[in-house]
Amino acid sequence: MAGRHDELAREQAVVDRLYARLDELRATARARLAAVRREGPSGSPQNRSERDAFATMYEDRAARLDAVEDRLAFGRLDLESGEERYIGRIGLTDDEHRALLTDWRAPAAQAFYRATARHPDGVRRRRHVVTTGRTVTGLEDEVLDLDAVDDGLDASSLSGEGALLASLARRRTGRMSDIVATIQGEQDRIVRDELGGAVVVQGGPGTGKTAVALHRAAYLLYAHRRLLERSGVLLVGPSRSFLRYIDQVLPSLGETGVVSTTIAELLPGVTADAVEDPVAAEIKGRLLWRAAVKRAVRARERVPATDVPVRIDGVELHVRRRDVRDAISRARRTHKPHNEARATFVREMLGKLVEQYRERTQREVTEHDLAVLTEDLRADRDVRVAINLAWFPITPERLVADLWSKPHRLAEAAPELSDAEREALRRDPDAPWTEADVPILDEAAELLGEDDSVARAEARAAEARRAAEIEYARQTLASTGAGQGMVDAETLAARFAESGPSLTTAERAAADRSWTYGHVVVDEAQELSPMAWHTLVRRVPSRSLTIVGDVAQTSSAAGARSWQKTLGSVLRDGWRLHELTVSYRTPAEVATTAQRVAVAAGLPVSPLTAARDAPDSLVVAPTDDLVGETARRAAEEARRHVDPDGAGRVAVIAPADRVNGLRGAVAAAVGEALGPEEGRRLAAQRPEDAQVLVASPREIKGLEFDAVVVVEPAAVAAGAGGWGDLYVAMTRPTQRLVVVHAGELPAGLMHEG
């Protein structure tokens, strides 16, 4: 039997060969890039843009190859056929196209994640190859032998347990890393679920929902590249800091073209960063705004109370009520958005006025006179005012600001709201936007359209240009054979386009409110209001979505308590539910206690089994000096977990109104515990990189830390986010939870011993 040393040496030889091949491919991509760049900025514009396009293509290729350096290969399958198949981040072949490494997303890699002793799927042995840099440092084998199966054990045991536990115990860096080497069977089934329809993943804290959602995005981009590269994938997260936390994962999986956003940032040109009152947020999240915004728009199409006199060339005419009524019906029959249908309304009204003019004057008029008269009428101030009053051109921002600042507008648009509810929405006309306004603004933009005759003419011209470019790109691809399997004509054409060679699908999509995506991924999805769902679903006409969240962690007043209730109205029955039940983050004692508190509070919690335990992972500390004790505990955890090299994260999570009061004391205690130099280094860190963070529950949603100090749990639960916030706060640590309290402890949270 080969010794461990021989086995390591053997795997090292394989890994060396794989890195050598990777280096070779990188060198080729760089050489091609350099050759394209060497040609310099000469030649026709078409030559130049062609060169730019190829340069971008080679840059992409080089970037993708660079991104897969870490843990290039991590697994090996020994098949019953005798084949040894290596699994890694990307697929690699040799010069003769023989497979060296299988992409983890390929069907041939599936058994690495799914095979069990009970269902070996042609696999004799699964090996996890652990590497540090380019050196093989460990091997972990699982022999999938049915004789070894103990009843009941197989279904629940973890695959690659050693590699998994090692990865879970690793110190946190403030950035999420991929889990490609240790995806578990229940997670893999979700990752590889088909593209069509909506996949909803419900699971308790730390069950890998975010990880699964991101790996699924990478999988779908691999399995449906042609479709998704053109239409794009949208990823929606709860906050910028969360998006930053996860922004390394997709690039490390070789994918860079995903648009990430929050609901607040969904509308290009709208900044929605004001904090909303929870009562108003809940009301604004209701689906009633679909009808209410429609009514608000209709209110800008209105027949005047009386005929309105206007005078042109000394002749008195009337903007007559019945003419307005006819013109409104005609304009509505175009089924165009309000601002676009306005052209029809204006044309109809001017026609009626010209008719009146002819009747009044009984004059013979030539075609030329008619045109002049129409223009005179159009330019006349009184006519303009009368027409505008009947069909008012208006922006979405103005329409919505009027709803919030003019009580009669809101009463007319949303009669179903009570007086108290309407009062709760009351705001200054120039108050800043909140996240809850965004879906309503989007609805308004949809119904109003843009008054953009010029923009539309430009778009038509651009479309014609683009068609010509696609044709040209097709010819180029055919004649050079370049870009095989990497880029299609349309993508290449987009890069040729005047808008600049570097404008990717993601960039174009992000700048365009009406862009529709091929797939949308929503994380922390329980926070979205019904109205936000309505807005999102509009962006994915195929209804192909990955929705991950936990209805027990909901803190938004407008968020979901039940998927059925929230999604039923927007997706009907076009969704399928998966549940994740193993917590990979929190040690068992912390997970069990958090669950107990959540159950006692009546939250709709999912079952949760912790994958591991850690000694002394829960401490409950009563005190009379809340600030002092919190600072002392935070300093102790910082000493234990925070490294000067940037690894290790500690969070103090406190009720929102206590955060500011704690910051100074925590910073001082940490400085004292770790020394002035370390104290200064930590104090200079930006909030998003802070190794010691003092924050409210809202700011740490979806994130994780080595240690967490929760301050006054009953007060956290009494805050705007309720018990969901406390459940979130308690389930952030990977190693240790410290609860500091001066007041009563909530039910389920007991003192030690």
Ligand SMILES: Nc1ncnc2c1ncn2[C@@H]1O[C@H](COP(=O)(O)OP(=O)(O)OP(=O)(O)O)[C@@H](O)[C@H]1O
């Ligand atoms: N199969 C796995 N292998 C290694 N690590 C994993 C695996 N699954 C999850 N993890 C790790 O567990 C932690 C929690 O995962 P993640 O943040 O995706 O959970 P979540 O369900 O989204 O949590 P929350 O509901 O609290 O936001 C992360 O550090 C993640 O990398």
